[in-house]
Amino acid sequence: MDLEAIPGVGAKTAERLAALDDAERALTDGDVAALARAPGITEGQAARIARGAIRERHGDTSRFLRTDRARELYDDALALLQERAVTDYAKRRVETFYPSASADRIEEVRAFVTEAMARDADPTVVEALSGVAPLADPGGLRVRERCLATSEAETYARAERAFPELSVELVEDTQDLAELARGYATVVALDESFAGLDLPGDVRVVPDPEARVDEVLPERLLAFFAENRARLLAAADAHEAADLDAPCDLDALRDGLDRLDADGTVKGDAELGRLQDAAADVDAAVSTGESVANDRLREVIQARDVTIEGADLLSLVEQGARVDTLLDRELADEFDEAVAAAREHVVDALRLDDHADLAEGVFRDDPHFPVERDEAAVSRLQSELDAARDRRAARLKADLASDLNALRDPVEALVSAALELDVELAVARFARDFECVLPTFEGRGVDLEGGRSPLLDVEFAEVDPVDYRVEGVALLSGVNSGGKTSTIDLVGLTVVLAQMGLPVPAERVRLERFDALHYQAKSQGTLDAGAFESTLREFGGLVTDEGNRLVLVDELESITEPGASAKIIAGILESLDEQGATAVFVSHLAGEIREATGFDVQVDGIEAVGLVDGELQVNRSPVKGRLARSTPELIVEKLATAEDDAFYDRLLGKFAE
Numbered sequence: 001m002d003l004e005a006i007p008g009v010g011a012k013t014a015e016r017l018a019a020l021d022d023a024e025r026a027l028t029d030g031d032v033a034a035l036a037r038a039p040g041i042t043e044g045q046a047a048r049i050a051r052g053a054i055r056e057r058h059g060d061t062s063r064f065l066r067t068d069r070a071r072e073l074y075d076d077a078l079a080l081l082q083e084r085a086v087t088d089y090a091k092r093r094v095e096t097f098y099p100s101a102s103a104d105r106i107e108e109v110r111a112f113v114t115e116a117m118a119r120d121a122d123p124t125v126v127e128a129l130s131g132v133a134p135l136a137d138p139g140g141l142r143v144r145e146r147c148l149a150t151s152e153a154e155t156y157a158r159a160e161r162a163f164p165e166l167s168v169e170l171v172e173d174t175q176d177l178a179e180l181a182r183g184y185a186t187v188v189a190l191d192e193s194f195a196g197l198d199l200p201g202d203v204r205v206v207p208d209p210e211a212r213v214d215e216v217l218p219e220r221l222l223a224f225f226a227e228n229r230a231r232l233l234a235a236a237d238a239h240e241a242a243d244l245d246a247p248c249d250l251d252a253l254r255d256g257l258d259r260l261d262a263d264g265t266v267k268g269d270a271e272l273g274r275l276q277d278a279a280a281d282v283d284a285a286v287s288t289g290e291s292v293a294n295d296r297l298r299e300v301i302q303a304r305d306v307t308i309e310g311a312d313l314l315s316l317v318e319q320g321a322r323v324d325t326l327l328d329r330e331l332a333d334e335f336d337e338a339v340a341a342a343r344e345h346v347v348d349a350l351r352l353d354d355h356a357d358l359a360e361g362v363f364r365d366d367p368h369f370p371v372e373r374d375e376a377a378v379s380r381l382q383s384e385l386d387a388a389r390d391r392r393a394a395r396l397k398a399d400l401a402s403d404l405n406a407l408r409d410p411v412e413a414l415v416s417a418a419l420e421l422d423v424e425l426a427v428a429r430f431a432r433d434f435e436c437v438l439p440t441f442e443g444r445g446v447d448l449e450g451g452r453s454p455l456l457d458v459e460f461a462e463v464d465p466v467d468y469r470v471e472g473v474a475l476l477s478g479v480n481s482g483g484k485t486s487t488i489d490l491v492g493l494t495v496v497l498a499q500m501g502l503p504v505p506a507e508r509v510r511l512e513r514f515d516a517l518h519y520q521a522k523s524q525g526t527l528d529a530g531a532f533e534s535t536l537r538e539f540g541g542l543v544t545d546e547g548n549r550l551v552l553v554d555e556l557e558s559i560t561e562p563g564a565s566a567k568i569i570a571g572i573l574e575s576l577d578e579q580g581a582t583a584v585f586v587s588h589l590a591g592e593i594r595e596a597t598g599f600d601v602q603v604d605g606i607e608a609v610g611l612v613d614g615e616l617q618v619n620r621s622p623v624k625g626r627l628a629r630s631t632p633e634l635i636v637e638k639l640a641t642a643e644d645d646a647f648y649d650r651l652l653g654k655f656a657e
């Protein structure tokens with residue numbers, strides 16, 4: 001796959017993406033999480049790249065959103081979805097939805113949306129989803145009790161690359177290997193030539209370590225599961241709560257995770273616990289053993305009168321014998337008992353069921369006082385316990401790693417499915433919150449029934465439904481604050497959502513599949529000559545552009561003086577009409593513009609149905625073919641009816657002319 005063919009992907013980004021194992025799949029699936037794992041790619045960039053890849057796949061290279069206001073509507077649509085997504089992933093992933101002119105692309109999203117809308121955003125699912133996130137790479141793992149060893153430079157380099165978590169040692173011969181075995185709990189020799197040697201310590205020969213990672217380095221897999229434990233449990237809960245088919249046995253996953261400690265070690269094994277405690281407590285237990293023996297002996301010696309015949313004393317002194325000999329002669333049984341008590345203490349304290357023989361040697365049998373440890377024997381006991389502990393830990397790790405290995409790929413799918421579920425639920429909740437339907441694409445223009453904009457400054461429940469149909473070019477007139485801008489916002493948002501493939505907030509919508517949306521927002525006051533000229537140039541470009549466009553323009557007359565703007569707008573309308581574009585121009589000068597236009601332009605009106613307590617009562621649905629009366633006209637009419645005054649009648653007469 002030529003990554004640089006994707007819009008927005010240059011050489012540098014392509015190089016970063018190429019570092020991923022599954023860049024092609026991630027691009028095809030729009031998997032923002034996987035793309036964001038590429039070095040130096042943020043989630044925001046990942047979403048843009050995924051969008052570029054989708055465009056590329058559909059040959060969809062034209063820009064749909066042509067103006068700032070059109071882009072704002074798209075941002076608003078995304079925000080409505082993002083507010084309903086729980087995970088950061090889903091918030092980014094919805095950014096891969098974009099308004100498109102491609103029928104294929106729209107259909108692709110609609111297929112997704114159709115399934116999504118059938119989902120139920122149950123609170124327990126939403127709660128579980130809050131703990132789900134893309135799987136993380138633990139990183140920084142270092143295993144110090146094991147090393148790899150080889151005598152070949154090439155194997156050395158390969159092993160260094162494949163196992164950065166382990167030391168790789170270059171050895172020349174068996175002697176070097178034996179030396180290493182003294183410093184490491186396990187040495188994994190990578191050369192066949194070392195097979196069959198009888199070396200002390202734990203030396204194994206594994207010529208193909210990359211194929212047996214779980215045996216050589218089970219810590220890698222365990223660290224992965226330990227790091228991602230919370231996400232995996234949340235993804236498992238989400239599957240159950242949403243009744244999704246899981247790609248693996250969730251009980252086996254939970255059981256495996258239960259056996260794993262946060263630091264990647266195996267927990268809950270009593271034997272390992274015993275060995276760990278014993279190895280840690282050797283010194284303390286032996287010291288206490290010494291005290292036990294010496295306290296006893298001290299007590300007996302103090303309580304004892306030793307009678308010794310002169311001849312014996314003489315012979316002892318002549319032989320240069322130490323008082324130990326006396327101990328042997330007089331207190332042999334007591335000494336044996338004291339040493340036995342010391343050994344028993346060590347065996348009990350360290351729970352040395354199967355290493356009791358090693359504890360024997362810690363205190364010598366020959367009587368001496370004070371009783372002292374035999375350092376060499378203590379050190380043997382210590383290394384034996386350390387080795388037993390490490391062997392037990394390694395075996396447990398390897399066992400757990402082999403159980404979890406079968407789950408390694410399925411958990412990727414498990415988390416992906418949970419994250420995708422969040423995207424689906426965001427769409428489902430959007431559709432439900434705004435009572436949306438999927439629109440139909442047919443005919444010309446846009447036809448909305450019961451459309452309710454979620455972007456208004458009133459509660460959605462208070463929004464009046466709007467019916468509006470526009471085919472060809474139309475002027476939209478209406479009283480002040482009647483809802484003209486809101487109507488074209490609704491039309492624009494509906495088209496943006498529909499062409500993103502999403503459902504729209506209306507009872508029914510039929511529309512033409514447009515190539516582009518131009519939405520010119522109301523300008524803030526009259527433009528200076530330069531700005532006015534550049535606005536005219538924009539319209540110049542617009543009317544000569546190819547393709548079927550939807551053009552929405554809000555009070556263009558405010559850019560210059562009323563007389564001139566009516567003429568200019570009339571000219572623009574004529575050009576758009578000749579092109580067969582669909583256009584709605586909101587204007588307070590609809591009457592004047594109609595006069596100036598060379599064809600019979602459609603004028604629609606948002607009408608006030610009256611004034612109640614000074615408040616306008618408005619019919620929010622534009623009436624076709626009706627130039628709406630303005631607010632001033634309504635007020636004059638009210639005064640003319642209420643007051644018996646010829647002045648108001650005259651003013652009213654002016655409106656009728």
Ligand SMILES: Nc1ncnc2c1ncn2[C@@H]1O[C@H](COP(=O)(O)OP(=O)(O)OP(=O)(O)O)[C@@H](O)[C@H]1O
Nearest residue numbers: 457462463464479480481482483484485486487620
């Ligand atoms: N469909 C609707 N349902 C409820 N309230 C609405 C609706 N449409 C508009 N409004 C309310 O009317 C206010 C004015 O709407 P809007 O700005 O669209 O009117 P306008 O006709 O463009 O006004 P102006 O003539 O001043 O440009 C909105 O801020 C909103 O509070």
